[in-house]
Ligand SMILES: [Zn+2]
């Protein structure tokens with residue numbers, strides 16, 4: 001039909017021109033000829049535009065034609081500057097397009113969030129009625145690729161890579177090779193590993209839309225589901241973990257806060273920006289490391305459910321006992337991929353359902369001194385657990401097995417020489433050790449005025 005219009009318009013245009021010239025020569029009225037030219041031009045443009053749209057339906061990552069509103073409607077809304085929940089909603093006026101996004105496991109409304117067990121690393125898959133969003137992909141892609149294939153996923157609308165550490169982006173390489181991807185959002189911090197370079201090259205080669213994730217960026221996933229980036233405003237280049245994208249997804253009364261590997265410094269920044277943090281589900285930052293999830297941050301988020309993503313018996317000792325204790329004291333239900341495997345939370349915007357019926361219960365220590373020493377990992381100095389990846393994984397973040405030069409208390413913000421009289425008063429269960437002054441400072445500690453470290 002569209003092709004016929006284009007051809008008819010094309011022929012009509014010439015017929016009109018011929019008639020116009022003929023009439024001019026004969027000094028007859030030119031009105032009819034001009035009308036024919038206009039009508040056929042219109043038919044031609046309309047026909048061409050329509051036939052292109054239908055061809056693109058079978059294409060994979062075709063860029064939208066600027067003049068075609070239908071194309072744009074089916075893409076996730078781009079809105080760099082300000083949250084705009086009233087942005088044009090996805091109305092699904094073109095059913096042929098939407099079927100590509102609908103997978104057998106996708107919810108018919110609401111939200112399904114899969115915290116996929118990838119061992120030591122993060123990968124979260126978010127499904128709405130028409131959108132597939134992947135946040136990180138662990139270190140090896142095969143787990144994620146298989147998982148998504150089993151769900152019947154054929155394309156990914158949006159990938160968020162929180163930060164360039166291999167336990168988050170390593171798996172994205174295989175994902176990018178296996179699925180058509182419409183867009184990648186990334187904090188845009190430089191990193192020199194081979195993994196990161198390969199990942200960037202793939203995005204480039206496949207001409208995938210690349211967006212730098214900044215606080216304030218937001219997307220409407222469905223008319224009732226909204227996603228916003230809360231961090232970074234300007235990413236830290238010295239601590240990659242603190243450059244992590246922090247995303248809040250809101251579906252009715254239920255919100256998810258997904259924090260990547262942010263540490264205390266980034267938490268302070270986020271708290272300082274006074275954005276709304278309150279969320280039903282909190283993905284605990286940095287695999288449950290004591291470098292993150294400060295009291296203040298936890299209080300601001302006030303979650304009912306905490307999901308900790310860590311590898312079973314990982315050498316970092318994640319999740320750390322302090323964090324489990326903190327969550328338990330705050331009466332937050334704890335779910336752990338190292339113990340429960342993949343955790344799937346489904347919500348209709350009112351209630352939520354978790355595929356794991358029994359949360360993990362942490363027994364609060366009665367004899368703190370003994371408890372803490374048993375939960376701490378034995379000093380295994382290698383910051384690297386797996387053979388394949390480059391030593392990029394988490395080099396600066398888990399230093400406690402190496403050197404203990406300075407000590408602070410989890411209840412205060414000073415760091416000391418271990419010989420300082422104030423240091424000796426810190427209860428063993430509250431001790432936080434640092435290998436360097438830099439490390440103490442990045443975790444928000446200031447030097448003691450007495451021992452002046
Ligand atoms: Zn990590």
Ligand SMILES: [Zn+2]
Pocket residue numbers: 163165240241261393394
């Ligand atoms: Zn990291």
